[in-house]
Amino acid sequence: MTLESKIPAGDIATKWTKYKSTVPLVNPANKRQLEIIVVGTGLAGASAAATLAEMGYKVKAFCFQDSPRRAHSIAAQGGINAAKNYQNDGDSVYRLFYDTIKGGDYRSREANVHRLAECSTSIIDQCVAQGVPFAREYGGTLSNRSFGGTQVQRTFYAAGQTGQQLLLGAYSGLERQVGLGNVKMYARHEMIEVVKIDGKARGIIARNLVTGAMERHFGHAVLLCTGGYGNVFYLSTNAMGSNVTAAWKAHKSGAYFGNPCFTQIHPTCIPVSGHYQSKLTLMSESLRNDGRIWVPKKLNDERHPNDIPEDERDYYLERRYPAFGNLVPRDIASRAAKERCDAGYGVGQSKMAVYLDFKYNMMQKYGRTEASKLNIANPDDETLIRLGKEVIKEKYGNLFDMYKQITDEDPYEVPMRIYPAVHYTMGGLWVDYDLMTNVPGLYALGEANFSDHGANRLGASALMQGLADGYFVIPITIGNYLSKEIHTKPISTDHEAFVAAEKAANDRIQQLMGIQGTRSVESYHRKLGLIIWNKCGMARNEKGLKEAIAEIQALRADFYKNVRIPGSVNEFNPELDKAGRVADFLELGELMCVDALNRNESCGGHFREEYQTEEGEALRDDENYMYVAAWEHKGNTWELHKEELNYENIKIQQRSYK
């Protein structure tokens, strides 16, 4: 099968507008006859389900959590980008497009990214109309801040809980449609099989997680909005339940997996504190607006950070990247932190941390402004700190509280200790311009697809993509497919394809329950995470990746011999749910290493140690690797398909933030 991205012809600036105006439509009467399944209710899923139902389609939505409002989009902190140019600082759709392509290290599709930038402005309008309480200035206008990889202020936010507010907005739209009877909601349900009939996606098998019962659901189209696969690393900023299962089952049913090795390690997370650690907590990138990152200049400096004088601190991001300073993109900030810690300059007990320090801006930026407002001439340090602290509290209060709760240290008094952690996955199911996978009728939206962020995602762009896909892209592009399906009557779930898919799912569960070994699911997940973190994490090399593949295969074999799943199938059994998810991670982990091994270059978050510049920056190989690696599942192996990337509007060059 050849990969057809189906990018419409024409000028990039008018492509999407023209496409919208010419794409086939489904008339209102026919929409009522068409059923759409939406799996996942985060920003992409909730916005898609609500919008498609508003348009008149019959929607069924599924989530594994106890309520659609719990999806992990809720935890996004810092903000959402939009090319509104409210700050009059030179922002535009083109600039957002350019920043995103460059930030992704020239490994994303121009047409998709430009469309994303175009949709960004409508998202903010839509959210405000829904009652999302964004931060505002005293004059009543919306407030903005900066995120990494940009030189404008285009990020809209609601304190440090923007994701929560956006998701609750989408969730309220979804629940409105549930109340109107246009969406049927299935919470505590997990999709465990895609049902295909004559090559088209026609439904899913879902497991009711409360009763353990298998359910068959028909749909004219199936949308996977199931997030990323960062939990393959065990320790990540993902929620405990975040998983790859729906996407992986789709992959095993024929959908190609794009760029699986492109994972994002976020530079500012609270460091690991002990072996019992179950997850890592992010400290928002927005903190880099006002926090300065540093380590001591002296090796093994044991002094308290507040006792280290200014000239003995190495503000290494400001030193290495003067043009962007602390606001370089995430992959660069993470690698720079690793470099300092590996060289022995790390701080804290484990020496695997750097400082994120707010004191300078608290005093000099905010303290002075507030003092000036109050007509205090020559304020002393104590006054500056007192006044500046109030401003910092308003901007980041909940993050500072969270930090204190976890570490027992007060970040208003001492610098935060931070270290990179797995946060997001740019890779995902391969999709065309319509967001359809290579399986007709099967779509992937939001983090679950591969399309917009290339090899590195810029901060505040995940929320933008999830909502763009759900509110503004899929409602248009799905017409291209469903307009041809208006004659398809709902297919009975007694159809042999449903029977076979349910049997396959049941057999898998029986296999897992039948192992009756001695080791917990959790113990396998931890081991897998460690292999991937060490060998397919912030730095990769050929030898390590080859070792990792062998180790994962061995671990997987051991899992199927020795895992122990307590309880039974037909009851609420979280251990069984987890076992199914870890079984899928054990396969995905291998594919990530295969992909990383294939890509003999460094780009964005994919850093192959063999390929770097003299200054230690990522060294791309555009000649040989300017493509999307789309992997086809072939039983025990994978076949690579390439989608060449063409840059017609942006001149590709070595990414520089110096």
Add this chain to the structure above:
Amino acid sequence: MSKLMKLNLKVWRQKNAESAGNFEEYKVDASPDMSFLEMFDVLNEQLIETGKEPVAFDHDCREGICGMCSMVIDGRPHGPKQGVTTCQLHMRSFNDGDTITVEPWRANGFPVIKDLTVNRSAFDRIIAAGGFISTNAGNAVDANAVLIPKEVADEAFEAATCIGCGACVSACKNASAMLFVGAKVTQLSKLPQGKPERESRVVAMVNQMDAEGFGACTNTGACAAECPKQIPLSVIANLNREYIGAKMNGK
């Protein structure tokens, strides 16, 4: 590495909604730096290793924002510390040798599914009844076209930080959901975009709340005291004002 604490746990075990439950006692060694849920992970590993059934409990983000975790710890929803969820409660808030009692949310509106896991879908149904602004994607005006005073936006935001965990219901002797409903009504009634539907919204949400079996409010304030997001009691006053206003207008 901090010294391990030796803890005695009394945990509510209940096989399913139909069966009667009982307390079981366990011993766990925990580090003071662990979160309460990580301490439960350790307990569950022990149980699995010894061939017993682990304790079922709800949890997901483990950073205090998804609202999924829900344990009553020593009689208090989310435990002894103010302003934190169970997942953000750390063992340093307890002492070596403590006996800790852990139960599920207890309310008619939240039936037990298993052990410490309850069904909170009643909250979704209350939102579906009216907790939204009726606007379809595509017809919004420019985001800055309607100016909203910062104080109004801040007030709406404060109410909107509710995570829907249900601690308010669990804390209330009447199992009332007024704080939860009041928070959503307050958020939407303060904002100009929410004003057109404010009367029908509050009536629909209150009707659904009553239909779900949540109790009435007798102003004890336990809900606000135990709310991990510190939603103020004033949202209930606002809910009453909105409701009375709507009723006076014949809604």
